[in-house]
Structures are given as C-alpha cells and as structure tokens.
Amino acid sequence: MKKDIFTILTNEKLAKDVFKMTLQGDTSEIKASGQFVNIELSGLFLRRPISVCDLEGDVLTLIYKTVGEGTEQMSRLSKGDKLDLLTGLGNGYDITKCGEKLLLAGGGVGVPPLYLLARQLIKTGKIPSVILGFNSKEDVFFEDEFKALGAEVFVTTADGSYGIKGFVTDAIAQIKSWDYSFACGPEAMLKAVYDCSEKDGQFSFEERMGCGFGACMGCSCKTKYGAKRICVEGPVLEKEEIIW
Amino acid sequence: MVDTKVFLSGIELSNPIIPASGTFGFGAEFERFYDLNILGSISLKGTTAQPRFGNPTPRIAECPSGMLNSVGLQNPGVLEVCETELPRLKEVYIKPVVANISGFSIEEYVECALAMDSQEQVGIIEVNISCPNVHGGGMSFGVSPKAAAEVTRAVKDVCSKPVYIKLSPNVSNIAEIALACEKAGADGISLINTLLAMRIDLKTKKPLLANVMGGLSGPAIFPVALRMVYEVYKAVSIPIIGMGGVSSAEDVIEMMLAGASAVQVGAANLKNPFACKEIIETLPAAMEKYGIDSLSEIIGGAH
Numbered sequence: 001m002k003k004d005i006f007t008i009l010t011n012e013k014l015a016k017d018v019f020k021m022t023l024q025g026d027t028s029e030i031k032a033s034g035q036f037v038n039i040e041l042s043g044l045f046l047r048r049p050i051s052v053c054d055l056e057g058d059v060l061t062l063i064y065k066t067v068g069e070g071t072e073q074m075s076r077l078s079k080g081d082k083l084d085l086l087t088g089l090g091n092g093y094d095i096t097k098c099g100e101k102l103l104l105a106g107g108g109v110g111v112p113p114l115y116l117l118a119r120q121l122i123k124t125g126k127i128p129s130v131i132l133g134f135n136s137k138e139d140v141f142f143e144d145e146f147k148a149l150g151a152e153v154f155v156t157t158a159d160g161s162y163g164i165k166g167f168v169t170d171a172i173a174q175i176k177s178w179d180y181s182f183a184c185g186p187e188a189m190l191k192a193v194y195d196c197s198e199k200d201g202q203f204s205f206e207e208r209m210g211c212g213f214g215a216c217m218g219c220s221c222k223t224k225y226g227a228k229r230i231c232v233e234g235p236v237l238e239k240e241e242i243i244w
Numbered sequence: 245m246v247d248t249k250v251f252l253s254g255i256e257l258s259n260p261i262i263p264a265s266g267t268f269g270f271g272a273e274f275e276r277f278y279d280l281n282i283l284g285s286i287s288l289k290g291t292t293a294q295p296r297f298g299n300p301t302p303r304i305a306e307c308p309s310g311m312l313n314s315v316g317l318q319n320p321g322v323l324e325v326c327e328t329e330l331p332r333l334k335e336v337y338i339k340p341v342v343a344n345i346s347g348f349s350i351e352e353y354v355e356c357a358l359a360m361d362s363q364e365q366v367g368i369i370e371v372n373i374s375c376p377n378v379h380g381g382g383m384s385f386g387v388s389p390k391a392a393a394e395v396t397r398a399v400k401d402v403c404s405k406p407v408y409i410k411l412s413p414n415v416s417n418i419a420e421i422a423l424a425c426e427k428a429g430a431d432g433i434s435l436i437n438t439l440l441a442m443r444i445d446l447k448t449k450k451p452l453l454a455n456v457m458g459g460l461s462g463p464a465i466f467p468v469a470l471r472m473v474y475e476v477y478k479a480v481s482i483p484i485i486g487m488g489g490v491s492s493a494e495d496v497i498e499m500m501l502a503g504a505s506a507v508q509v510g511a512a513n514l515k516n517p518f519a520c521k522e523i524i525e526t527l528p529a530a531m532e533k534y535g536i537d538s539l540s541e542i543i544g545g546a547h
Contacts, residue, residue, distance in 0.1 A: 001276060001517075003517065040516075043308075044306065045307070045309060045310055045311050046304070046306045046514075047515065086517070207301055207302070208301065208303070208304045208305070210303075210313060210514045211267075211514035213273070213517060214269060214273045215267055215268055215513060215514060216266065216267060216313065217269075217298065217303075218304035218313055218315060219303070220297065220315075222297060227297050227318065
C-alpha cells in the first residue's frame with residue numbers, strides 16, 4: 001500500500017452518472033486487476049474506495065458512478081487537480097488460477113475492474129467472453145473498449161433498450177463453452193452468476209469501508225474459511241469459499 | 245530540545261501518542277507504513293474470551309467531521325491473540341502495549357484479563373466497559389458506578405499489571421463512574437469510547453447501519469471528549485489516557501492540558517494511516533510554538 005498525491009489528467013462523462021478519470025502518480029503498489037484505491041476528498045471524513053479500471057505506467061484509470069456526495073465531488077474535478085490516494089488495496093483477481101475458456105461478467109460499475117483483467121488475460125493468450133450488464137441503453141459504457149481488446153463482448157440491458165434483454169445470466173446461456181468465471185457487480189448479480197453453474201470462479205464484492213486497509217474491521221464478511229476483510233483478503237473471493 | 249516523555253503507572257512512554265483500540269488492528273497491519281517503535285505505545289484491538297465475528301454489515305457510516313462504526317468487537321479470541329497476534333507484533337514493536345479487553349460477564353473479563361496479564365509485552369490492561377455496539381455487554385458495565393466498580397475490582401484481583409478502565413461517554417455523570425473505578429482499585433482511566441449515534445439512508449428511509457446504532461468518533465467528538473477528560477481529572481487522582489477525535493499535535497496538547505497523561509488517536513488512523521506518525525513528528529514544533537518544554541508538566545494545566 002502506498003499513499004501518494006495523484007494529478008488528474010482527464011475526467012469525462014461516459015454514460016448516465018458514470019465518469020472516467022485518468023490520474024498520474026505513483027502506481028507501483030498496484031499489483032493486480034480487481035484491486036482498488038481509496039480517495040480522500042475535501043470535507044469528507046472517510047475516503048472513497050474505487051476499483052482500478054486500467055493501469056498504464058504511472059497513469060491510472062478509474063470509472064465511477066455519482067451516487068453521493070463523494071463521487072459527485074469527484075465528477076466536478078478537472079485536469080490538474082490533485083487527489084490523495086491510497087493505492088494497492090485489496091487482493092485483486094488471481095489470473096494464475098483460472099482455466100482456458102474464461103467468462104467475465106460485470107454489472108454496472110462492476111464492469112471497470114474487468115477491463116484491466118481482460119487486458120492481462122489477453123496478453124497471456126486467453127481470449128475471454130465478456131458480458132456487460134446494465135439497466136438501460138443510457139447506462140452502457142466500455143463495450144467498444146472491450147471489443148478493441150479482442151474480447152467477445154455481450155451487452156445486456158434489464159429493460160431491453162440495448163443488446164440482449166435481461167440480466168448477465170441471460171447472456172451466459174448464449175455462451176457455448178466456458179470453464180471459469182470472473183465476476184464483479186451488485187450482490188444479486190454475483191449470486192445469479194454463482195448459481196447458474198457449478199464451474200469455479202472468482203467474485204469481487206463490495207462493502208462499506210472505514211479505512212480500506214484492514215485496520216477497522218468495518219467491511220468483514222463470513223467465508224467458509226472464517227471472517228475475511230473485504231478490503232484486505234477481498235474484495236475478490238474464490239467461489240468455493242463464499243457464504244451467501 | 246523539548247521533552248515529550250510521559251509516564252503511565254510507572255511505565256515510561258517516549259511520547260504520549262497511542263493508537264486507540266479498534267483503529268490499529270493488532271499493530272502489525274501498520275508495520276508496512278512506518279516503524280511502529282516511534283509510538284508511545286499501542287492499544288490493541290478489543291479482545292474477548294471467545295472469538296467474535298461482530299455485527300452484520302454495513303458497519304460503517306459517515307457524518308461531517310466523523311464516522312460511525314458498529315463493528316461489534318470482532319476479534320479472534322484471547323487465546324489466538326496471545327498465540328498469534330502478540331508474537332507477530334513483538335517482531336516489529338519492542339515497547340509495552342495496552343491490551344484492551346471486553347466481556348459479557350465479570351467472569352469473561354477476568355478470563356481475558358488473566359490471559360493478557362501473563363503476556364510479557366502487555367504493559368497495561370485496558371478494560372473496555374463502554375462498547376456501545378454489543379447488546380447486553382460492554383457498555384452495560386460502564387453506565388452504572390456500581391457495575392463499573394465490580395468489574396474493576398474483579399479484574400484488579402487477578403492482575404499484576406496496571407488496570408485502566410475505559411469509560412463510556414453515554415452517561416449522565418462520567419466523573420462519578422471514574423471515581424467509583426478509582427475507589428475499586430483502578431490504576432488509571434481511559435476515556436472516551438464512542439458516542440452512541442445513528443444515520444438514516446434517505447434512499448431506503450431505513451437506518452444506514454445494519455445494527456441501527458453505532459459509535460460516533462472523529463473530530464466531531466473532540467470537544468465532548470475534552471470536557472469529559474477535564475471533569476474526570478477533577479474527580480480522580482489516578483492517570484488518565486484521553487481520547488476522542490484527536491487528530492493533531494495541537495489536539496494532543498489540549499487533551500493533556502485538560503488532564504490526560506497520555507493520548508490515544510483513533511479514527512484519524514483510518515482516514516490517514518500515517519496520522520500517528522505525523523502527530524509525533526509535528527509535536528515538538530507545536531510544543532515550541534506554545535512555549536512548552538516538557539509535556540509531562542502541562543498535564544491538567546487548564547485547571
């Protein structure tokens with residue numbers, strides 16, 4: 001973990017209430033996709049945890065949805081503004097554990113961490129099938145970016161206004177063969193992916209956090225191997241250890 | 245050169261800064277951030293006789309200048325702490341530590357205190373009779389002078405090390421409770437624990453914390469904590485460890501002027517893992533600015 005001041009390079013709207021921010025700073029502690037950073041914001045006591053979407057040298061990409069005071073403040077920042085970040089938090093996805101035919105399932109702002117993951121997998125010669133689930137057409141983002149990586153991409157919308165009508169699990173039915181999954185999204189989506197097959201996988205969870213680095217026990221969850229902190233032993237849990 | 249050293253029941257602390265229980269894990273979690281040996285001491289995560297998962301999540305909420313938690317004493321149990329956590333800490337921290345213990349009955353407090361008392365590195369036993377997040381336990385001992393005295397006496401009877409009682413601010417007369425603990429043999433008083441509080445989620449229109457209520461900490465509670473330390477200093481003659489929203493070297497000086505012999509830093513560690521280090525580094529300059537040569541000389545100076 002590292003604490004460093006990052007400088008905002010870009011901050012732009014991607015979809016309804018969804019923004020993409022790129023920042024420059026010391027990214028040396030970020031070791032895996034699925035990890036997160038914890039951002040200090042003006043006038044707010046707690047930092048805001050946001051997952052790493054992409055990493056290229058010392059440039060970090062974050063995608064966030066404006067859901068409250070903190071993320072709204074982030075959306076108002078512009079190029080040159082500085083942010084205090086704790087980086088390299090959480091365990092992240094372990095790509096040494098997966099099989100060959102991979103399924104990546106993301107829901108809403110659960111989509112971003114799958115981008116760096118997909119990029120890393122493709123680098124190792126594994127072309128994943130990617131399902132991006134959203135509520136509606138106006139929420140859709142990063143379809144083209146995943147396609148540009150060379151991944152097979154399916155988009156679902158709950159209201160059917162774009163792509164496949166339904167949830168990510170409706171798209172899973174269309175994918176012929178996969179033997180391992182990586183998922184990130186709301187708990188109901190994770191549960192649906194978990195239930196739809198016996199195959200192994202890694203699931204990234206979200207929880208309200210105090211510190212983000214293991215000190216306060218605010219984000220603990222129960223697993224088959226005892227209590228784990230979402231911020232340190234998570235946010236990624238192996239399928240076989242999850243207790244719903 | 246200013247003198248930052250202070251004493252707690254004969255134990256010398258190179259400076260009065262102690263990370264507060266529940267905001268620093270069992271110490272080793274912070275070892276990757278800085279050399280822990282700069283700290284005056286460390287108050288360990290609250291430990292109970294049996295392992296506890298704690299309360300359901302969400303356990304964390306926020307407010308202007310502070311935060312709420314309803315963790316509920318999650319800990320691996322005193323045996324595991326003694327067998328795993330303390331040896332781990334010993335590798336990176338050489339000074340005596342404060343073992344914070346909690347319980348649901350006098351017997352549990354005693355069991356936990358006994359186990360901690362036999363640990364070489366434990367310098368002080370800090371008895372938490374003030375956890376607001378555990379139903380039927382913790383705080384129920386801290387809201388009555390009689391119950392507080394009973395726990396104090398029972399723990400004192402089995403401990404060879406100094407026993408400090410950590411008090412709840414959720415009472416009408418904290419000085420009365422502190423005095424009852426002193427009379428029952430307490431070697432010192434720690435205060436304050438968090439203030440019972442709540443938030444409601446406007447979207448769901450329901451309490452934000454799964455436990456409904458939680459403990460408020462952070463700068464928001466500093467003036468309340470300061471007032472209570474001041475009141476308790478007036479009432480007792482045993483040393484006080486002051487805490488509640490301390491976030492800067494100036495806050496430390498204020499706490500000591502109110503009557504604290506040492507100061508714990510809590511929520512600030514969660515926002516900034518380097519908080520204690522930064523406070524220790526800025527303390528000498530703050531002392532010079534206010535014409536203080538020796539910290540131990542200002543204890544209770546505001547009275």
